[in-house]
Amino acid sequence: MNICMAHRGWSGKAPENTMAAIRLALAEPAIGGMEIDVQLSRDGVPVLIHDFTLDRTTSGSGLVMDHTLEELRQLDAGIWFDEKFAGERIPTLEEALQAVKGRCTLNIELKATSDMYPGIAEKVLELLERYEMKDEVYITSFDHDLIRQVRQLDAQVVTGLIVLGRPVLMLEQLEAAGANILSMGYPYLTRELACEALEKGYKVIAWTIDEPRDMQIVMSWHPEVQVCTNHPDRMLELV
DSSP: OOOEEEETTTTTTSOTTSHHHHHHHHTOTTOOEEEEEEEEOTTSOEEEOSSSBSTTTSSOOSBGGGSOHHHHHTSOSSTTTOGGGTTOOOOBHHHHHHHHTTTSEEEEEEOSOTTTSTTHHHHHHHHHHHTTOGGGEEEEESOHHHHHHHHHHOTTSEEEEEESSOOTTHHHHHHHHTOSEEEEEGGGOOHHHHHHHHHTTOEEEEEOOOSHHHHHHHHHHOTTEEEEESOHHHHHHHO
């Protein structure tokens, strides 16, 4: 059965990377996974937000990394989506872990390079240790070196490379980074690559698929391809 992964929480129904979107996804038992994006505040606290700037999804502006947690918490992260979500805040990763623990797999995307946010891997792993959630999460990133760093710090955690495009020697790159997951933009993923990766023991995530026709195609390739979507309801109707 293809796992349905809610992208940035249930972001088709609530503002992305907020507790409202997380709670909506958790309320649907058929959603087996959830993806969130993590950066660091200026004072080094892991927080949930996708863009490197605040402008699109909050009432603030400027770089996330230039604001302390206290400053970030004063921003409205919901009203841009719909007035009924006014007052939603940028959550901390700790809040997300507390909500999700024991309920579904959490795919934590590190929105960073190891140079941009020094210590981000250690801070995330420290929280996973504290909440005993290492076996409930994936840690993924576009940055191969950062994933290699996570693997060196803790070989127990499942890690993945995020890829937009179709590089040569893809499986060799996963091996070099010590990754367990291929997380690929679905227009670039093929049945052949997905099945080869799965046969070699890797997990495969296809993102971000919102059209039912595309979902059906990807799901037909192999029952273990995980589908990351802003609209889990569309996938669950197909299932």
